[in-house]
Amino acid sequence: GAVVSQHPSRVICKSGTSVKIECRSLDFQATTMFWYRQFPKQSLMLMATSNEGSKATYEQGVEKDKFLINHASLTLSTLTVTSAHPEDSSFYICSAREGSYEQYFGPGTRLTVT
Amino acid sequence: AQSVTQLGSHVSVSEGALVLLRCNYSSSVPPYLFWYVQYPNQGLQLLLKYTSAATLVKGINGFEAEFKKSETSFHLTKPSAHMSDAAEYFCAVTFGGQNFVFGPGTRLSVLP
Numbered sequence: 001g002a003v004v005s006q007h008p009s010r011v012i013c014k015s016g017t018s019v020k021i022e023c024r025s026l027d028f029q030a031t032t033m034f035w036y037r038q039f040p041k042q043s044l045m046l047m048a049t050s051n052e053g054s055k056a057t058y059e060q061g062v063e064k065d066k067f068l069i070n071h072a073s074l075t076l077s078t079l080t081v082t083s084a085h086p087e088d089s090s091f092y093i094c095s096a097r098e099g100s101y102e103q104y105f106g107p108g109t110r111l112t113v114t
Numbered sequence: 115a116q117s118v119t120q121l122g123s124h125v126s127v128s129e130g131a132l133v134l135l136r137c138n139y140s141s142s143v144p145p146y147l148f149w150y151v152q153y154p155n156q157g158l159q160l161l162l163k164y165t166s167a168a169t170l171v172k173g174i175n176g177f178e179a180e181f182k183k184s185e186t187s188f189h190l191t192k193p194s195a196h197m198s199d200a201a202e203y204f205c206a207v208t209f210g211g212q213n214f215v216f217g218p219g220t221r222l223s224v225l226p
Contacts (some may be wrong), residue, residue, distance in 0.1 A: 006157075032212075041221075042218070042219070043204060043216045043219045044204070044216045046214070049213060050171075100164075101146050102163070103208075105150075105157045105159075105160075107157040108156060108157045
């Protein structure tokens with residue numbers, strides 16, 4: 001089946017710094033990639049949708065200047081958390097869509113901001 | 115607006131007992147429906163999906179789900195629970211190729 005990877009799997013950064021998370025589709029070309037955020041014991045919250053070569057579409061309430069998304073190729077999307085604060089600590093999951101509906105999920109990245 | 119509800123944020127069953135996790139959706143168009151399992155600090159693993167073919171869908175690890183249009187439901191079942199089934203389960207819906215809408219999740223505990 002289709003495989004999506006994320007790197008790093010966990011990262012600790014200091015408050016005020018930026019951190020980049022990569023999402024790759026390993027064996028297919030993803031026309032669309034999605035970024036989700038998951039708080040402890042909660043469901044996934046869609047942050048943004050990105051299409052290769054175009055600007056990401058952010059969900060209401062998500063700061064586009066804080067969560068920078070780049071989808072430079074059909075196999076790679078990156079999420080950069082800028083000027084991170086402790087409240088940005090969370091589990092970030094990406095997914096990739098090849099065709100019309102099914103999404104394949106990455107293993108997630110645990111971000112801890114100290 | 116489309117939505118997904120999962121009745122019961124936490125379900126406990128004994129090992130060997132029937133597992134029933136409930137999922138209901140609201141939609142004005144035919145949905146595609148999914149069940150995912152998530153183990154601690156891991157991503158989502160697809161258990162099964164309904165995409166307008168057979169209404170009874172069989173998935174991995176002995177799970178199955180039945181799409182009932184009249185009840186707008188897609189409940190997940192497994193005849194006999196195993197300790198390794200303890201995890202968080204999410205029902206998700208997509209409508210006409212749009213973004214996924216996830217339910218709030220149900221934590222399944224399996225008691226020895």
